[in-house]
Amino acid sequence: MSVSQTQPGFLVTTSRGLDELLKQELSELCPDAELAIARGGVRVKGNLQAAYKVCLWSRLANRVIWILNEGNAGTAEEVYDSARDVDWSLHFAVNNTFSVQFNGSSKAFNNTQFGALKIKDAIVDHFYEEDGSRPNVDRDVPDIVISGRLHRDKVLIGIELSGGSLHQRAYRQDAGLAPLKEHVAAAMLMRSGWATNMEKPLLDPMCGSGTLVIEAALMAMHKAPGLGRPRWGFSKWLGHREGDWQALIEDAKSAQIQPDVTLFASDIDRKLIAIAKQNANEAGVFELIEFNVIDATKFTPPAAITEPGYLVSNPPYGERLGELTELIPLFAQWGEQLKQHWQGWQVSLLSSNRELLRLLKLRGNKEYSLMNGKLECKLVNYQLD
Ligand SMILES: C[S@@+](CC[C@H](N)C(=O)[O-])C[C@H]1O[C@@H](n2cnc3c(N)ncnc32)[C@H](O)[C@@H]1O
Structure with a gap:
């Protein structure tokens, strides 16, 4: 079973005020995908090819998050359960490092560290139950970045394909006091x-x-703004298709x-x-x-x-x-x-x-x-x- 065929698409985030413009850009980059403005960006019902294209070509996107699950988040246990529903072994190996980025707050989560901790616990418990060992967390250079995004009493859990914000194009060696993103x-x-x-x-x-x-x-x-980017969040992801990615690079x-x-x-x-x-x-x-x-x-x-x-x-x-x-x-x-x-x-x-x-x-x-x-x-x- 291919990972991409089972997934509900991806979320592309951007700064507040740029979502409409991002939607226009995405409609040109991915003409076959279904797009909807969502909190923090644009939700795309599209395949992995479309997500790669956005990573490589979007000039307005910050992060591209491949959605793995969405669930209730009224309590800490519900967030844990939503993360526990994901078959993490399909996405990375136990010897890969990972980190969790949590975004949003609610009554149950007034601290993003706490949300990140619940998702981390669910991932570690998954691997531990499966073969008695656990992957390590690396906050600086993780192989895989998991994103948890809370909105009201729902949480979206995904893999950050962009591997950090795409606005960092790698050409800016130095800047003044107040550079534009x-x-x-x-x-x-x-x-x-x-x-x-x-x-x-x-x-x-x-x-x-x-x-x-x-x-x-x-x-x-x-x-393509992504051409000079040294690291991607999908390089170690088991769902990654290197051949498709290289074909896009050659086209670009x-x-x-x-x-x-x-x-x-x-x-x-x-x-x-x-x-x-x-x-x-x-x-x-x-x-x-x-x-x-x-x-x-x-x-x-x-x-x-x-x-x-x-x-x-x-x-x-x-x-x-x-x-x-x-x-x-x-x-x-x-x-x-x-x-x-x-x-x-x-x-x-x-x-x-x-x-x-x-x-x-x-x-x-x-x-x-x-x-x-x-x-x-x-x-x-x-x-x-
Ligand atoms: C907010 S910064 C611009 C940042 C820039 N967009 C970037 O991405 O780095 C404003 C700039 O205006 C320049 N500046 C201030 N007074 C100026 C003037 N009279 N003529 C030309 N530049 C001036 C400053 O030196 C500063 O670089």
Whole structure:
């Protein structure tokens, strides 16, 4: 009996505010799968092939969890029983290490460690009953990551195929104080409109470690974001089909193109531009981006740009103590500069401080709420006329 034929599909998680966009992306990646928004992401009724495709290609996903069981979770015993119903020997061997990630809380579980412990106990008891030995837990580099996700009085138990969050693309060697998460940068490019108009110039005048332009270059190259990932959660999983996975990798390699794009990135901080260049080099997109040290409040469209395009950025929001007062004149001046010199451009800005964006005195035409890590942010689109 093949593992995949017996399973109810998988859950793809993302940050709050990105679930609709993720659903759109998944409908293109897995056109035959049934999709539904679920707590924390999108539930996919699809096969293992579809799950692999999401691991390799999704720019918006965090984790891909192959569902093994769902059950009641009103009490600790019910969670234990739901985990005990899984035939764990079908999924990994007793000499593999594992860890349990538990997410969510309820009256019975106000501590995620306790939920993880119940699932761990059920797994260990399964193996012990079967052949008198038990697998070891490894919290740092486990062979298998089990995910338990609690929602109200139900628990979903699965194997984390992604092996950690997919937003970590492995190109970011270093960053400034407040780097954007890579999947949030990808979401900004999609929400700004540039992702469907890549022939237009794209510019980030406060680029920090370069996440936005690097993600843009990877999109334009059709480079699968998972291609550089060193570890996967399925490598030691008994349900893994290496042949199917390798076929997807080969397809992804041959899908890459050398795009004709205009990407500009600048920042006032020379050290950050050096870091951004290093990250772009690591991502294999250095040649596609022009980097400069420029003060955004004095910046006018570069001469090489012959038509208005997209200015997408994540300006400072006062991450350092006492910085907020310095930012007031910066935003006021930048707003003036944008109005005077950037007519015709589409501007998309992400900030956790909506008041700072108001200082630009620009009229936003669309606004989205989303999380960048623990920060609740607004992404505001403006059309400069
Ligand atoms: C929130 S960070 C951007 C982080 C970036 N998106 C990343 O992924 O690393 C804001 C950036 O704005 C830059 N900045 C602040 N004032 C500036 C100015 N006047 N002109 C250009 N850049 C500026 C800072 O140096 C910082 O790198």
